[in-house]
Amino acid sequence: MSIASCDGVASEILVLPGQPARRTAEVLLIGTQCNFSHNLIAATSQELGHITVAAAPSFHDFRSLAELTHEQPTLLVLDEPTMRGLTKDDRAYLLGLAEVALAVAFCTGAFGRTCYEDEELRQRMISIFPLNCRLDVWLSVIKLVAHGGNYILPEIISPAGIVAPVPATDELGLTRRQHDVLRLVADGQSNKRIASALGLSVHTVKLHLRNANLRLGAHNRTEAAMRYRTLRS
Template sequence: MNMASCDGVSSEIRTLSGRPARGTAEVLFVGTQCNFSHSLISVTSQELGHITVAAALSFDDFRSLSELTGERPTLLVLDEPTMRGLTEEDRTYLLALNDVALAIAFCTGAFGRACYEDAELRRRAASILPLNIRLDVWLSVIKLVAHGGNYIFPEIMSSAGVAMPAAVPDELGLTQRQQDVLRLVADGQSNKRIALSLGLSVHTVKLHLRNASLRLGAHNRTEAAMRYRALRS
């Protein structure tokens, strides 16, 4: 993968077919075409299978569509140039997206370490990964993060000389949002009521349930909730 950055002209969020996306995908890559090329996004989409993937050239494109439609991805992956270019207002908006998992794909080790030491990114348990890694490793990491896991590139932890932050996923590998959804399912609530209770869309609730089910090896929402409650008791 190309470590270099290049300037892209702002455009709307597009699917792999090149057509404008009607809503935000479940996994959205925001960054230059040099870093997130069509071919990289395509092979990543194939690896993720049923999880929808799209790309945007700028944070403004993502934010404009998000504010217009109210739809947000479950995972937002930003490259280093995008992160560096965020205004204070954009950064505040990004960090306030509590129902969206964050991942930073860095080009330079120094920026990766800076992200790792950033208290606000640590609080959000943002995953931090390099762009210049083998494709098979990239796919494995993105798949892990897309299914609710957390990843920090080991070398930036050792270089920073600080301990690894507490990960958002618990010992079962579930994020806080997944746990919240499972608890409400176990209480007999419908996806619509869960969405209203947590301030999420029904689509996002379903995705959290699907990812939690994969983690727990369950075949449906009821089984996932029962397994979660049994493991927690």
């Protein structure tokens, strides 16, 4: 399955010019061009910097590519029509992507609440936020989720004291995977060895390390390892 840029070349997966040619992007938006326009993709890509962003028109296109290449994005964002249209098999496949963060960009508040009340989705720590919001709000949420956070629009949460789930973090604000990766980096392990030890791809290890660097204010893996040792001692 090929990848094309915005120059008009037909393809199932759309990435922007200037981004590295990858078979699977780190952040993949799945939905119609009406919902995930070229302008929105471009703005999202610019906000996320070195994190590659792409769009696929259907879950079938994403799944076909993932099964062909054995690669997965770090974050999948599905629009409401895509989420509504999932078959039982596709839904099981989606929820089984253990190393992929999931998010639903809903069009209607009622569907957002339905997703929030879905026990399987809540256990999966899926982020839920509106598609039709101000661009600055969209970019803030996407940036948070792309860097390992979790977000659920407060308005879809029941006022009866239910709170939104948050990612499991330690006192340093690191997720479990970021902690695992940093611990092995601090032990002097290479990305390849870390990937093997944790059952991840090297690409996923790099992204977890990048996100951990951001949380610790480190500029590279050596500095991250030093800060991690200091903070954990």
